[in-house]
Amino acid sequence: MADRRFRAWLPLVALYAFWVSVGQAVSGQEPLKGVVEARGYNAGESIPVSCLNRTIETGEHITDASGQLQYIPFPTCNETGRPLELFFGIEKDINCTLDFISDPFFHLLEFYIHNDAPLTCRIPSAPLPPSVLEHEYRVADSTSQEGALGTQSNLYTPLIIALAGTLQLSHLHVGNSLNLLVHAVPKSISSGKIDAATAYSVSPHTRNARVTIGDSLSLSFSVRWYPSTTLPPGWSGYGGHLYKSTFLYCLLSAGASAAICVAYFRGVDLPRRLRRYARDMKGGSRTPGGYGLPVANGRGGGYGGYGIGVGGGSGKKD
Ligand SMILES: *[C@@H]1O[C@H](CO)[C@@H](O)[C@H](O)[C@H]1NC(C)=O
Ligand SMILES: *[C@@H]1O[C@H](CO)[C@@H](O)[C@H](O)[C@H]1NC(C)=O
Ligand SMILES: *[C@@H]1O[C@H](CO)[C@@H](O)[C@H](O)[C@H]1NC(C)=O
Numbered sequence: 001m002a003d004r005r006f007r008a009w010l011p012l013v014a015l016y017a018f019w020v021s022v023g024q025a026v027s028g029q030e031p032l033k034g035v036v037e038a039r040g041y042n043a044g045e046s047i048p049v050s051c052l053n054r055t056i057e058t059g060e061h062i063t064d065a066s067g068q069l070q071y072i073p074f075p076t077c078n079e080t081g082r083p084l085e086l087f088f089g090i091e092k093d094i095n096c097t098l099d100f101i102s103d104p105f106f107h108l109l110e111f112y113i114h115n116d117a118p119l120t121c122r123i124p125s126a127p128l129p130p131s132v133l134e135h136e137y138r139v140a141d142s143t144s145q146e147g148a149l150g151t152q153s154n155l156y157t158p159l160i161i162a163l164a165g166t167l168q169l170s171h172l173h174v175g176n177s178l179n180l181l182v183h184a185v186p187k188s189i190s191s192g193k194i195d196a197a198t199a200y201s202v203s204p205h206t207r208n209a210r211v212t213i214g215d216s217l218s219l220s221f222s223v224r225w226y227p228s229t230t231l232p233p234g235w236s237g238y239g240g241h242l243y244k245s246t247f248l249y250c251l252l253s254a255g256a257s258a259a260i261c262v263a264y265f266r267g268v269d270l271p272r273r274l275r276r277y278a279r280d281m282k283g284g285s286r287t288p289g290g291y292g293l294p295v296a297n298g299r300g301g302g303y304g305g306y307g308i309g310v311g312g313g314s315g316k317k318d
Contacts, residue, residue: 040192041088051121059111164204175204
């Protein structure tokens, strides 16, 4: 009964599946085509950095009316008068001084340092199409899922800035020397696109800035670019000095052991062999079987010679 009913529905189900897959093909391919066709960055082209807006009460991200995460431009750097920006393929040190740490921003810094929330930023993986740019920072951007982390969109690449530091009662120490790494998509796949990025404080206990509300905060980013998704091997020991001295040490110890071998051979082994040779010569005419020491005057004879040789060999082994 149920079976027959199901069979009646079967063509409809099939039709529906077909229709859905066509729909998916159409709707899924169009943005994909757009992304593939989007141009890549030119060398040196500027890349804006924007970050998640968070509430200062809990550090939770802020969403707009349609549930989209709200990204806002990175705070303005005093050096440039603009929010932090990267430049495609340009490796350099970028200073970004935040002129005035406001009360809300100070609380956010506390969240970042205390690991309640990361400083979650993003950069466009390729230059944004104008339609996206227009809506970029609008709060109530109605339907677009563009670039929200955790969505399918590949318009943006996450850039988590892992700020380290220490939290004091009245102030913060922010590790303000940061490494910022960016991986480009390999040129063989696509030119001028970004695949991944990250940033993190280095030596936060020695290279940090003391910050209270109203202070300025100087961040210094050391930016490095990689032309593929693999990191080049970086470790060749602790610098050149140790490496050289290790090499020297090996050379010296090789020389020393060679010297010991020569000394042993000349002072101990060679005289012993000579004595043995001389004794054998005295002991009889059995010179060719000469490695058997303590076997003088064996049973003689043709086949005894063989026996002596063997016995001597094992005697030496002991
Ligand atoms: C970030 O969110 C807060 C709280 O909703 C809001 O007051 C502030 O204007 C937002 N920041 C920007 C740059 O839109
Ligand atoms: C960044 O700032 C540091 C110290 O504040 C300074 O020594 C360095 O020269 C600056 N670098 C650039 C690229 O401006
Ligand atoms: C930032 O720039 C403004 C205006 O150019 C200047 O008055 C201020 O002292 C600068 N702040 C820092 C921390 O350099």
